[in-house]
Amino acid sequence: MDDWTQTMGAGPLLGIAAASIALILLLVIRFKMHPFIVLILVSLLTAVVTGLPLSELSDTLVDSFSGTLGSVALLVGLGAMLGSIVESSGGARVLAERLVAVFGEKRAPFALGVASLIMGFPMFFDAGLVVMLPIVFAVARRMGGGNLLLYGLASATALSVMHVFVPPHPGPITAAEIFGADLGLVLLFGLILAMPTWLVSGYAWARFVDRRIPLPVPSLFGLSGDDVQPANPPSAGTVAGIIAVPMVLIFLNTGLSGLSSSGVVDGDATWVQSLTLIGNSPIALLIAVLVAMVVLGFRRGTDGTALERVMDRSLGPICSVILITGAGAMFGGVLRASGIGDALSGTLSAVGLPVIVAAYVIALVLRVAQGSATVALVTAAGLVAPAVAAGGYNGVEIVCIVLATAAGSVFAGHVNDSGFWLVGRLMGMDVKTTLKTWTVQQSIQSLVGFGLASALFGLVQLV
Template sequence: MENFTQTLGAGPLLGIAAGAVALILLLVIRFKVHAFLALILVSLLTAFATGIPAGEIVNTLVTSFGGTLGSVALLIGLGAMLGKMVEHSGGARILADKLVDIFGEKRAPFALGLASLIMGFPIFFDAGLVVMLPIIFAVARRMGGNNVLLYGIPAATAFSVMHVFVPPHPGPVAATELYGANLGLVLLVGILIAFPIWYLTGYLWGKFVSTKYILPVPALFGSIDEDQPANPPKPSTVIAMLLLPLVLIFMNTGLDFLDGAGVVDAENQTWVQILSTIGSSPVALLISVLVATAVLGHRRGEQGTALEKVLDSSLGPVCSVILITGAGGMFGGVLRASGIGDALSNSLEAIGLPIIVAAYVIAVILRVAQGSATVALVTTAGLMAPAVVAGSFSPLEIAAITLASAAGSVFASHVNDSGFWLVGRLMGMDVKTTLKTWTVQQSLESLAGFALTLVIFWIG
């Protein structure tokens, strides 16, 4: 690729990029082609259309795919294992019960939402919501049984916020990789903005809509969750398991900062190198999974094959996400190799549209059009990454652009989004009510997230 010189102008290149995105949407929406296959096919066609030498096309595709998966697959797989251990041990329920005891029944919506925020760090949206709903329904019944949205919307929003903005969830991890952002910085900023986003668009919005739509608690799970273990871990143990990867990753980020400030010497001090390795995201999550396996598994009496099956069951649901993420990285690699990123960067500068705004708008359009937040975020990051690289942004600005793209990817969940049906059906809402409650909530979450990322971008 060193000898490849792009001869097409900015207009044709941007036209090809727009056509490529439109083709992805057409294949996924109209013809129901799996996103993994659609991204590979469009990447191949884009490579041909932009004039990449035929002998280099396969190498470009495979290298981009593998480069993305090298870090993403580890983070998503290990994150899924950690979440499964916490869920299987009964930690989710015991933590929620403890928070309700601390805050009192009158503040139960706040307590359940806070528990969901904590649990949402390692657990994916769908799994987390299903885990928490039996607890939510039990608390709602205790408080009268006719106001499920007061308890359900804050909790569902909490899982959504964590899933969209905070690694190790697949969307922000993939976007971080594609944009070349600092994962520790994205994690730190994501956690900082998660609580205000949840409080404004989840807790307060849940209190509001619960007065507009009085819905009984659905009888989906019975009165209690019968599958919970008899010997769950202590709440403090669960919190420690969730804090462990955060502490290790933040340690690495702090060492990078100290190295840049000249306080430590990462090149020549062995102890700094060892701690940096331990604090790298894959190693931090590996350590956390091993500790969780020992503390939440072996110490509770689970051994051998049974424990292995629990961990194995966490990987199946995330395989599709991992492959789609890799294919999104492939698409981004083709765009970078073809020179489309440079053309996009120059065009954005010419019309005066800031890259962070363009990234948000593109993610919103993709989200509304095809429904999947992950596909919208990965596609946006692949499209915008070359322009970000060419823009010479600071690490904090790149982190803000990454999270702005994430904010756009959650806008206006509706009938083409599986999460729309999950939330609506589990909480006993019809389509019209779900549109008025959940779709509006997702739009508010997107706008609030974008507003906060803009502030971070300006600070950076």
């Protein structure tokens, strides 16, 4: 496609982009079509309408899909396996109970939130919620039984914050891939942003709303005496250490890369290349999974067949997320190849709307309209990526844009979001109560995350 030139003006191209997004929303919301199919179909139609050469159409679609899917599938798949091993070993429960013991019963909501932040690193939101809620219910019953929101929202928000802002979850990984951000920096600043975001939108909000909406603990997971505990669970320190393995290795990779580029260390040295290799995100997660298999599996007497089943069952739920992510990247690839991204970049420059604000607003609108945070994030990233590429931003500024886009993709989860129903049903809330608690929480989380990412972006520009 090197010899092909787009002849349409910015107006028609932006009109096609708006129509494409509207069609995605219509097919997903009104006709209940699966987002994977919708994104492929709309990508194809957009490519044809914008005049991309038909002879190159298939390669454009497949290359955009596979280019993102390769790295995303590895990270998400290995992260899901790590979370499944930790959960099946009883590690999640042990870690939560240990933190409650350390912080004390009066600070149990804080302790459960911290445990969920830790468990939220390797676990997807829905898996982490199912793992943590029985522990939350048991603690809430022990504290009197009428303050579920105090404990439940603090824990659920922590899982949501990690899922939205921190790799190896698909949202930040995909946005980093599309924007060309350093994944180690995304991990570092995502963790820095996660804690204050949780404190405001999770812990503080849970304490506020609990005083206004008393909610009893449901009997969904049985009584506290019915909880099943593995016979020989690992220690809390062991679980925390295993979860820390990939974070430490990825930080090592980022640090050595920075030192190498600045000339402090010799980037061609064997030891530098070796440490950089094991700090590469997929390798780091693979090492963590292998360590978890040995420490939480074989050394505790779990045979290979049982461990294989534990790991295998973690892959089914993530297939849809991975495929939607790849299809969203396909749509973004078409937007870039057709010149729509460049048209948007020029329009943003003319309007004067900062790129970081545009990314947040686009993701927010898509999230509210169709529900899927993944679709909202990858679509917004695909639209804004050319403006980011043309803006000459440094590595930290690009990371801030990634986090701002991720923040927009979580705004105001409501009835078209599967997470809305998951939280509401598991906590025994009706739709009205879920809207008053969880939907508002997601909005606060989005605004706080965007505010922090924007503040960091402005600070970096001043420096």
